[in-house]
Amino acid sequence: MRSPLSLAVVATTLAVAGAAQAQQPVDPYNGPVQVAPPAPEPPEVLNPYGQQPYYPPPVYTYPVAPPPPVYNPPYYVYPPARPIYIPAPPVVYRPTLRCTNCVRATPPKWDGARRFSLGVDGTVMGLNQKVGNDNLVLGGAGVHFRFRSRGRFGLELMQSFLHADYWNGNYQRNSYPFQMSLMLYLMPNDDKHHFNLYGLAGFGVMFDSIKIFDNPAQDFVEWEGHFGLGAELRLKWFAIEADARMLGLIRDDSAGAAGFYQGVQGAPVPGRTWGASGNVYVSIWF
Numbered sequence: 001m002r003s004p005l006s007l008a009v010v011a012t013t014l015a016v017a018g019a020a021q022a023q024q025p026v027d028p029y030n031g032p033v034q035v036a037p038p039a040p041e042p043p044e045v046l047n048p049y050g051q052q053p054y055y056p057p058p059v060y061t062y063p064v065a066p067p068p069p070v071y072n073p074p075y076y077v078y079p080p081a082r083p084i085y086i087p088a089p090p091v092v093y094r095p096t097l098r099c100t101n102c103v104r105a106t107p108p109k110w111d112g113a114r115r116f117s118l119g120v121d122g123t124v125m126g127l128n129q130k131v132g133n134d135n136l137v138l139g140g141a142g143v144h145f146r147f148r149s150r151g152r153f154g155l156e157l158m159q160s161f162l163h164a165d166y167w168n169g170n171y172q173r174n175s176y177p178f179q180m181s182l183m184l185y186l187m188p189n190d191d192k193h194h195f196n197l198y199g200l201a202g203f204g205v206m207f208d209s210i211k212i213f214d215n216p217a218q219d220f221v222e223w224e225g226h227f228g229l230g231a232e233l234r235l236k237w238f239a240i241e242a243d244a245r246m247l248g249l250i251r252d253d254s255a256g257a258a259g260f261y262q263g264v265q266g267a268p269v270p271g272r273t274w275g276a277s278g279n280v281y282v283s284i285w286f
Helices: 004-022 256-261
Strands: 116-131 134-148 153-166 171-185 195-212 218-235 238-251 272-285
Touching: 116 153, 116 171, 116 238, 134 171, 134 272, 153 195, 171 218, 195 238, 218 256, 218 272
Parallel strands: none
Antiparallel strands: 116 134, 116 272, 134 153, 153 171, 171 195, 195 218, 218 238, 238 272
């Protein structure tokens, strides 16, 4: 007994053969043009989680780097390194090299001002005191020291030794005035100023020793103040100066023999005295 599948195959084969016999021949050059039907589209793969079309994501592949080569060099064991001691470099003293392109320091230029002077002087001093019928005049010499600034100011220290002799030696007076003066010059201190004028003022002390006839000498002390004007002629280190000074003297009644003559008229040294002096100096400036 044949199966239904075999019967269906035989029937299909007979139908196809009959259709082939019934088809008329077609002229490929004169008959109608046959257009081939379009190719069917590929079936869509449905998303298993929904009804929309699902396109699987692309798969990327990355190249894998080959593993690095393995080297097996021989293995050596070295002995431990010993500490190395580096001694300090020796100190080498080298002579200073002479600079060829250096700007040499210019030595300070002398400013042309001489600051100090030493010298000797001659002095004549007259006082308003009478010895008999004569006015008292003393004369002598002395030494002096002067200091000058670069400008117009100066300082003077002077010690004089004066003497007077009257009545054929029966009246003798020795006086030793010491004076300190501040000075003001007309022009600044410079060698190019050969001639200069100055004023001065100061104070001092004068020691007196007076001998009358054959009596012992009597000592007195007088305080004095003075002021004056002078002129200077200086040629670099050598100078000649001259000045005139007005003096005022007060006797110190607490010193020497002055205590015996308080209130006495005609004392060897009056209580108040005034006078004038003239001085000529020879100085060396350096």
